[in-house]
Amino acid sequence: xxxxxxxxxLVGLGKEFQTANGPIKALDDINLSIEEGxxxxxxxxxxxxxxxLVRCINYLxxxxxxxxxxxxxSLAAMSPKEQxxxxxxxxxxxxxxxxxxxxxxxxxxxxPLEIAKWPRKKAVNRAKDLLxxxxxxxxxxxxxxxxxxxxxxRVAIARALATNxxxxxxxxxxxxxxxxxxxxxxxLLKEINKSMGxxxxxxxxxxSVIEAICDRVAIIDQSHIAEVGSVAEIFSEPxxxxxxxxxxxxxxxxxxxxxxxxxVRISFDGRSSFEPVLANLILACKVPVNIMHAETRDIHGTxxxxxxxxxxxxxxxxxxxxxxxxxxxxxxxxxxxxDI
Ligand SMILES: Nc1ncnc2c1ncn2[C@@H]1O[C@H](COP(=O)(O)OP(=O)(O)OP(=O)(O)O)[C@@H](O)[C@H]1O
Numbered sequence: 001x002x003x004x005x006x007x008x009x010l011v012g013l014g015k016e017f018q019t020a021n022g023p024i025k026a027l028d029d030i031n032l033s034i035e036e037g038x039x040x041x042x043x044x045x046x047x048x049x050x051x052x053l054v055r056c057i058n059y060l061x062x063x064x065x066x067x068x069x070x071x072x073x074s075l076a077a078m079s080p081k082e083q084x085x086x087x088x089x090x091x092x093x094x095x096x097x098x099x100x101x102x103x104x105x106x107x108x109x110x111x112p113l114e115i116a117k118w119p120r121k122k123a124v125n126r127a128k129d130l131l132x133x134x135x136x137x138x139x140x141x142x143x144x145x146x147x148x149x150x151x152x153x154r155v156a157i158a159r160a161l162a163t164n165x166x167x168x169x170x171x172x173x174x175x176x177x178x179x180x181x182x183x184x185x186x187x188l189l190k191e192i193n194k195s196m197g198x199x200x201x202x203x204x205x206x207x208s209v210i211e212a213i214c215d216r217v218a219i220i221d222q223s224h225i226a227e228v229g230s231v232a233e234i235f236s237e238p239x240x241x242x243x244x245x246x247x248x249x250x251x252x253x254x255x256x257x258x259x260x261x262x263x264v265r266i267s268f269d270g271r272s273s274f275e276p277v278l279a280n281l282i283l284a285c286k287v288p289v290n291i292m293h294a295e296t297r298d299i300h301g302t303x304x305x306x307x308x309x310x311x312x313x314x315x316x317x318x319x320x321x322x323x324x325x326x327x328x329x330x331x332x333x334x335x336x337x338x339d340i
Contacts, residue, residue, distance in 0.1 A: 005072045006033035007167060007199050008057060012066035015052050026052040028223045030066070036166075039193050039200040041214035041231070043207065043246060048220045050203045054169050057201065058090040059083055071166075088116065091160030091198075095172040097152040099144040099159075105131065106140040109158045116163055123162075130158035134188060150181035157188065167199045168192070174209060186212045207246050211235070211299045219243050235297070235304055236267045236331040244333070251293040251308070262311045262318060263292060263335040266325065269304060277330065278307070284324050287317040308335055 013030040016023050026049045034040045044050050055061035057068060059075050068075045070086045078086060099108050106127050113123035131137045134154040144152055153173060160168055170189065174182040190213050193200045202214060210217050210231055218228040219242055226240035238244045245252050248265070268277060282288065290310040297304050311318040325332045 006069075007036040007071060008032075008034040008201075009069040009072075010057070010066065011069065013053075013056060013063050013068065014065035015049075015056055015061060016064045025223050027056065027063070030220075030225055032218055032225065032228065034167075034199065034201060036199055037193070037197055038215045039190070039202065039213050041202045041204065041210040041217035042220060043204055043210050043217055044220035045205060045242070049223045050205070050220055051171055053220065054092075054171050054201065054203045058087050058092065058169060060087075060092075088112075088163050089165050090167045090169055091163070091165035092169040092171065093153065093156045093160050093173045095175045097144070097149075097156045097176075099152055099155055101144050104141050104143050105136060105147070105155050108144070108155055109162055112159060112162045126162060127158070130161055131155075133161070133192070134158045148181070149177050150185060153177065153181075153185050154188065157185075157192070161192070161196070161198070165198065167201060169201045169203070171203045172205070173202070175204070175206070182209070183212070189213060207249055208297075211297055213300065215300070219246065231299055232302065232304065235299055235306070237333065244335070247306070248293070248308070248335075251295070261313050263308055264311060264322070264325070264332050265306060265308050265335050266330055266332045267304065267306045268330060269302070277305075278309075280328070281321065281324055284328075285317070285320045287312045287314075287321060289321065 010030050010032045013027055014025070015027040016025050030053065042050055042053060052061060056063045059068065070089070075083060075086060100111065103111065106124065109127035109130055110123045113126060118126070128137065128140065131140055134157055136151060136154050136158070139147065139151065144155070147155065168189070174185050177185060186209065189200055192198055202209060204210060214231050216229065217231050217234060219226045219240060221240070221242040226242045227234065227238070234243055235247055238247050266277065278289070278291070289312065292308040292310055294307040295305070297306070311321055
């Protein structure tokens with residue numbers, strides 16, 4: 001019977017490292033639920049705690065407080081053997097691929113099956129099937145050094161799927177790849193999620209990765225979860241400062257540098273173009289506004305637009321614009337403190 005429980009539940013999770021310079025709190029009171037079958041993103045700046053979080057999910061790193069529940073079972077309460085089984089149900093891929101250089105592609109994919117003591121013939125057949133899934137059936141005998149970055153990541157994905165995991169943890173899996181290769185790997189992850197029903201957890205520092213494939217996202221900032229929500233929700237109305245910074249991306253610096261008077265970020269369904277939104281605003285308020293930044297993004301297949309405008313100097317005119325946006329139910333928020 002299908003369970004409505006989340007596949008992964010983190011409750012009050014904390015991780016502290018002891019170092020020569022004293023303790024470092026990498027994670028503090030993390031509470032998160034990841035639903036079966038979804039593509040869940042975890043985004044944050046460097047040092048926020050993303051890698052530690054993903055390593056706690058599969059107990060490569062033992063949390064110092066709180067608990068991880070996998071299919072409603074506490075990992076802390078499991079025997080070492082049960083923990084190994086749970087870990088086997090969570091495949092993982094990394095930024096640097098972590099392939100075995102002395103083994104060819106087929107042997108790399110067979111490796112976890114050898115450890116799981118599969119009979120050799122069955123393992124080879126499984127590995128060949130998986131190489132087909134990732135589009136590398138003709139490179140079975142190649143060695144990692146003979147492959148491009150994207151091909152190496154495809155081998156790593158096939159290897160991670162070998163033992164039929166329920167979850168695929170992806171730690172900055174596209175960070176070493178160019179934009180086109182990144183897109184093809186993200187498409188592959190989406191396909192695997194859809195066709196095999198594998199829950200995918202994506203760790204990244206790039207909002208574009210989250211926007212391309214994730215259903216929901218958690219933003220992590222300085223060891224804490226700043227906010228969690230659907231990607232479209234967070235794009236339209238980010239609630240945290242870090243959320244607003246990540247959504248604006250490179251434009252944040254530009255906007256803060258040229259910021260004179262008050263600025264407002266407007267977001268909308270990108271199928272309506274910028275012009276009518278702005279023209280209607282100017283017609284209704286009878287005040288000019290400057291456009292500081294405007295772009296359309298592809299968020300999980302839907303075009304979404306964002307625009308940063310500078311409000312007039314006069315306070316009454318500013319209020320007129322803000323009231324118009326509110327009455328017209330256009331998602332917006334004031335841009336402040338984009339000091340990244
Ligand atoms: N094994 C460790 N020993 C001591 N400190 C650690 C260890 N691993 C991580 N940390 C510290 O924990 C904090 C979070 O690190 P983590 O690698 O999880 O962040 P991150 O968000 O993945 O960053 P990045 O994207 O730069 O890898 C950092 O301050 C880091 O220095």
